Amino acid sequence: MKRKRSIITLGLVCITLSVCAQVNVSFVDNIRTIQVQVNGKWGEPPVMLLGSGQYVDISFDDLQHNYVRYTYRITHCNADWEPSQLYTGDYMTGINGSTLIDTYEQSVNTEMLYNHYSFRLPNNNHRLLLSGNYKVDIYEEDDDEDPAATVFFSIIEPVVGIDMKISANTDIDTYQSHQQVEFNINYQTLTTSNPESELIPVVMQNHRWDNKVTNLKPSYLRPNQLVFNHNRSLIFDAGSEFRRFEILNEYVPTMRVDKIKYEEPYYHAYVFEDLPIKSYKYDQDQNGRFLIRNSDDYANDTESDYFITHFVLKSPQLADGDLYLYGDLTFNMFWDDNRMEYNPNDHQYEISIPLKQGSYNYQYLFVPNGTGTGKTGPTEGNFFETENEYSVYVYHRPFGSRYDKLVGFKNIKYKE
Known part of the structure; x- marks a missing residue:
């Protein structure tokens, strides 16, 4: 898969990393499925207790498949996610250079080949000493200026x-x-x-x-x-409850998937066509998260394949703004890669993105021109029961x- 820098835009509004704080994000097309979990607890905010022995697991997939040496660098940040004025030795032990991510596995029996990388903090190289916000930049070893991805977590010392x-x-x-x-x-x-x-x-x-x-x-x-x-x-x-679907099996469509097709060289999943939501309906969603798993629930990290996943929203074209596919599946970002295209012939918005097998939440958010805030009203509605x-x-x-x-x-x- 061709590797390229993604251009993050909001109309004419450029997003700085501090504005996007707490958003685990990839800046290149080949890095996908970034996950950050504290003590292995899925679905919980990434907040650790200072000095408790808790840990944070960080993982991602590289769709280049060929082995790339990745490193990481840790930065302590203030409440606004700008770097604090601390020296490295104030907030962590060890040398905060480019630390190698040495745990990786190749995908097994998948049509889309990838390597799965993972590491844990704290570890033998680094112990974190202070509460606050932490940013972890991930680099290709031969490029320590521009991160390929960035993840975020926090450490709390509960005083109030x-x-x-x-x-x-x-x-x-x-x-x-x-x-x-x-x-x-x-x-x-x-x-x-x-x-x-x-x-x-x-x-x-x-x-x-x-x-x-x-x-x-x-x-x-x-x-x-x-x-x-x-x-x-x-x-x-x-807003409304998040929409949901599952891709668990290469042959049988699962929840809210209309059909699965193999179109060489990859599998394709077609989510049922969506409509704007007009009334409240309860659904036990996970507020935008995803969970990686396959139908066997076995070796989920390395034996779950990627599907080119197709979304359609039947709707008149919305004026004075853009529509985005939103949720953890698109890094909770409004950028070119998840901006939907309008098909005037079929009167619908469309987008296709690669997603790893699993269960997903998503919404369609409208961003008015010149703003950076997604609106649920035009597509998801706003219902007090949500x-x-x-x-x-x-x-x-x-x-x-x-x-x-x-x-x-x-x-x-x-x-x-």
Whole structure:
């Protein structure tokens, strides 16, 4: 497969890596299926407890198939995912050069050949010493300037408590199309001279980067508590449950797959045609995630094949913006590789991408021209019943500090 740099665009808006923080992303076509898991727990946010013995597993596939030596480099980041002012020795042991990823396996009995690479942190080379955000850049050994991929995770030292609730009774509508987050930060065990300025909360919906909320100011203060109530910036479009499908077998279509065909040299999977969603329907989705597995549930990392997967959304063409296939399957990004093309003859949006066998969540998000935020309304609808997942990260930056500590984290779903 030809290797090329992907151009990340949003109309005329260029995305910087710090804006895309917490998005595991490949910058080349041949790197696919990036996964980051803490303690082997699928579907959980990548947050480790400092000094707990927990670990993070990082893996990816290289569709070049021929062996390439990959290395990684670790950077400590602040709440905004810009590099902190720390020296390497402040936040980790070992030399933070280009560390070789020496665990890899070739695919077995697959039409699309690939190598599966994996490594774990901490390891014998590196032990992480501080809480906060961590970025891991992955490089081809002969190119240590431009990363082939980047992954993210966080380490927490829990010092503050977070009380959090989600309501569909919002400050702009009542049980209609929005959900509102309210939370308190309890800091009685934290040493701080100015909690209002030193504590930095970040709020996310379904681990999306594009509509995350930062620069929050508390509504009011109580003794040892910051209260964030009735804040309109914490009102989110409710959206709908993620659409789902499975590719498990080379011969038999599985959930929401219309047909499987072998078109030399690869298998092709055709997802049933979609329509814009007009009313709420409950489905037990995974809020945009994917799970790699095959019908035998055996050697999933190396014996699961890649299928060219075809998506169609029957819809009139949407004006003044672009439509994107969205979810972990496209790195939660709006870029050229997952922008859908409109077919005026068949009155539908279309896209085809290679996906590894497994179970997938996805949505179609509309991005108005000149913006960087995906909208669910035109294609997915907005329904207050939707079981969205919300995360609050709380960072602490004392006056004069050179980095942001992660001192609080809470992750809940609406209706929990």
